[in-house]
Amino acid sequence: MKFILLAALLALLWLWRGSRHGVHGAASRHGPDGAASRHRAPAPPRLQMMVRCADCGVHLPRSDALPGPGGRLYCCAEHRQRGER
Numbered sequence: 037m038k039f040i041l042l043a044a045l046l047a048l049l050w051l052w053r054g055s056r057h058g059v060h061g062a063a064s065r066h067g068p069d070g071a072a073s074r075h076r077a078p079a080p081p082r083l084q085m086m087v088r089c090a091d092c093g094v095h096l097p098r099s100d101a102l103p104g105p106g107g108r109l110y111c112c113a114e115h116r117q118r119g120e121r
């Protein structure tokens with residue numbers, strides 16, 4: 037009987053310490069991670085302007101678009117040539 041009580045006490049102690057460690061670890065992990073992710077997030081490149089190909093109508097980033105005649109934008113050289121005709 038004594039042994040069972042001792043085992044139960046040890047188990048409780050182990051669980052209590054384990055849960056305390058878990059809470060503590062999560063709390064200390066939260067702070068630096070949140071600040072780091074806020075610093076890491078490259079917001080401006082993600083908000084790149086999207087333009088539409090004047091030939092096929094596909095949307096693509098402004099930096100990937102090919103400028104054509106009359107200020108129109110195309111997704112590829114083939115479509116630009118088609119638009120010039």
Ligand SMILES: [Zn+2]
Binds near residue numbers: 092115
């Ligand atoms: Zn196109």
